[in-house]
Amino acid sequence: MAIKVSLPDGSVKNYDAPVKIIDIANEISPRLADASICGELDGKLVDMDHVIDHDSALVLHTFKTDTGKDVYWHSTAHLMAQAVKQLYPEVKVTIGPAIEQGFYYDFDRDQPFTDEELVLIENRMKELSAAGHKYSRRELTKPEAMEIFRQMGEDYKLEILAEIPDTDTISTYTQGDFIDLCRGPHIGDTSKIKAIKLLKTSGAYWRGDEKNKMLRRIYGISFPSNKELNEYLLFLEEAKKRDHRKLGKDLDLFSINDDIGPGLVLWHPNGAMIRHLIESYWKEEHLRKGYKLVYTPHVGRSKLWETSGHLGFYSENMYAPMQIDEQEYYIKPMNCPFHIAIYNANHHSYRELPMRLGELGTVYRYERSGVLHGLMRVRGFTQDDAHIICTPEQMDEEVEKLIVFSLDMLKQFGFKDFLIYLSTRPEGSVGEVEDWDKATNSLRMSMEKLGLDYQVDEGGGAFYGPKIDIKIKDALGRAWQCTTIQFDFNEPTRFDMNYIGPDNSPHRPYMIHRAVLGSVERFFATLLEYHAGNLPLWLAPVQIMVIPITDNQMEYGKLLVEKLQLLGYRTEIDTRGEKIGYKIRDAELKKIPFMFVIGKNEETEAKVTLRQHTKGDLGAMSFDEAIKAIREQQ
């Protein structure tokens, strides 16, 4: 009997008899064997003590791969459940997966876990890790598994088991006195988990449904070494520093005032300047891309929202109506009915399409109090909204243009990494399945053509159409949706939108809702976090600070300010009677991109000393040289 095992480097190992993966790893190098977390056999994840009995392709995963981390953290979740069960036997276990940064486990327990208890659990985990319990897999039938968990009184496991097909093989993993229903794979034994930190607790609904019981969730993370854990904790500290809420306060960009209301943003002059620059750029780019800008009211009669359907499907997010002349008006949660009204104000020929109507439209939506989050999630925000009304034939081209446009614009702001999602038809959708398929295909084909990586969210579309979403991550790695491109098979019909075709008869156009930045507020927040507040020159509210060393250079300084302002630079001068170090520190803390430091020497030689934020002194030079240097640096 000969077994061939091929490895990722192309080499092939031959064995006369079935062989364990751990033995193969050891053969390659004991260090690799030690670092290996699990194996991937012909694409299927298996334990390190899995026996290979036929020709296969083997990949070994260490903590360096995403899969390796996933398995490692999942195993740590089991370890945590073991510790919790030992300390609190009355607690029922539910599920405990790995997540992007660590793991969690949900427990059913009446009282919450306190910070002190977290420390106890963490310490017990360390003891259990030191004991080196082996994770051992056992395969069994469904009735056998049911019996085990019934005896243990683990109701949630029984509920999960009940949903697994009777014919499937069930597996359990046991380490020490703890047994859990689990597909696996797992690390070899608990001693591989060297550094553990339980981070936070929270409530979480069983199966994520708020109708279900709320469970107690514990989040944690683990690493093969203390060094890596400390690095991670340092990362969390650093991330706090680039939180847009902190930067917004430090740089005096915006505030949210209790007396005005939660989720309602006040833009201070510095933040307003940045927003103005973003919006100006946005308008220019849209005009360049053939969009028409429009403005629409903030409220509309109830009839409008009846026609659009919002009162039916979106009322939960809408504020109560106000009475004007005994008529009910609603503050707008979306801009689309208004844009449609503009379209419908005239008859349109197919020759006018595609029509692209764009607006920085401020909308108000009721968000549940627990979800508000700085500028990321607010109750009043401005969407960079546009509606593209086109013929079915124009759809493919429009979608492709849109994706390119969106990515280009995001890149202009410095973003490089995106998460792209395609969401398809959900249950209870409106419109013809045929239209849905066409539109979904159009979205898919465009992304394929552009060679974009994307994930499909089956059934995740809105009820009125499929969509593409582009998300950007914040300082802590949480993803926020910015760009959204959504088909709408609902409103064109409801508002009876038409265009006259070449056949001289009316046709229903396709309509696409789209926002590139998403909302200006959220985009601004991600932008701030992405740059850690160090905005590129073109977006900095103050670009150059002139810093005279003594009052004697004040006149020369004011002259420089005038010259810089004439060139279009946003410039200020620090006239305070402070020492140079103080003024420089202040400008650095305000993250102003450039400083002109001027003393007696500079004035007599008609020069300036240029200093760049975070980079330091660039030396003395003429005004023109300084401008040249600024242009080159950015």
Add this chain to the structure above:
RNA sequence: GCCGAUGUAGCUCAAAGGUAGAGCAAUUGAUUUGUAAUCAAUAGGUUGGGGGUUCAAUUCCCUUCAUCGGCUCCA
């Protein structure tokens, strides 16, 4: 909305059942300074709001609002 934590001066934080303190910022004065904090003085708070217990509450209790971390939902 749900689970948990938090709320003290503009900011960052301290104190404590006997009536609140520091640093920075601010204001004023002095200093005229060479690349990340000059010195001094002054001013600043019904300790988020309301209610209760108490001789006395900022501290203990209740309630409400907001914030933070999650869940759910979404731009």
